[in-house]
Amino acid sequence: MRLFNLFAKSSRLGPVHSFSIYYGISDPEVKRRLAATNLTVIEPRQWQAEDIRAIREAGTDVYGYLSVMETPKWNARRWDAITEEMRLLVSGQPVYFEQWDAELMDLRSAAYRALLLAEIGELTSQVPLDGLMLDTVGDIEEYVPEALQPAMGEAYKTLLEAVTARYPGLRLLQNRGFAQLEACAPLLSGMLWEGWNGHEARGEWVRQRVELLRRLRKGGLGLLASSADPSPIHGETAREHGFVHWTSASDLYGV
Secondary structure (H helix, E strand, O other): OOHHHOOOOOOOOOOOOOEEEEOOOOOHHHHHHHOOOOEEEEOHHHOOHHHHHHHHHOOOEEEEEEEOOEEEOOOHHHHHHOOHHHEOEEOOEEOEEOOOOEEEEOOOOHHHHHHHHHHHHHHHHHOOOOEEEEEOOOHHHHOOOHHHHHHHHHHHHHHHHHHHHHOOOOEEEEEOOHHHHHHHHHHOOEEEEEOOOHHHOOOHHHHHHHHHHHHHHHOOOEEEEEEOOOOHHHHHHHHHOOOEEEEOEOEOOOO
16 A cells, blocks of 8 residues: 555545546547546537436446636637626736637636536536536636735635535536645545646655645545656656546547
């Protein structure tokens, strides 16, 4: 038994020994490959309910993707409902992410949080999901002005509390967002370290965050890590630190 796991509670994610991420559309080969893992993250708008049920019946927990701090234009239903008060302005201008064709949101807006809650309700009523993977949470520490970060972090916690109250059976998996983990871990089932780099595993920045996760893992937080590079060093170092690791081969849009 690794020292990392001594005295740790069972993960709130459940018994996860393998996972996958796939944001494309369903087909028989994709379903077969996803059903071979314990947990998978999908873009639920791309799937039919019966296909998700088939994967779950095979024993795979299915988590739906949800971008929290960014609204991409492909999410037309949310994009069309966005008002000016929901956008975060930095130096008087909206923050646009060209790579994703998305804008940064102001989670302090109660109207925006209500929009996210309504979206979650729509998703969970249309397709059967075990949980949500909450993406772009790390934008709070990376793109929100420092003076606004504490209030934005509190707003994120308020959102999590609302989700767990309204959808108590829905597990929450947070992607990165290290600055929010200490306060929000009791509301989360797991954390995904997307972009794990084994070459940096001994660096101080990584070491500090691994120590934080070591403590949270003892309280039952499940730990997942993903890398696009198939070099063995990434999986080896991730597993040494207590993560379940997955290599995405080329990118996170395939399996």
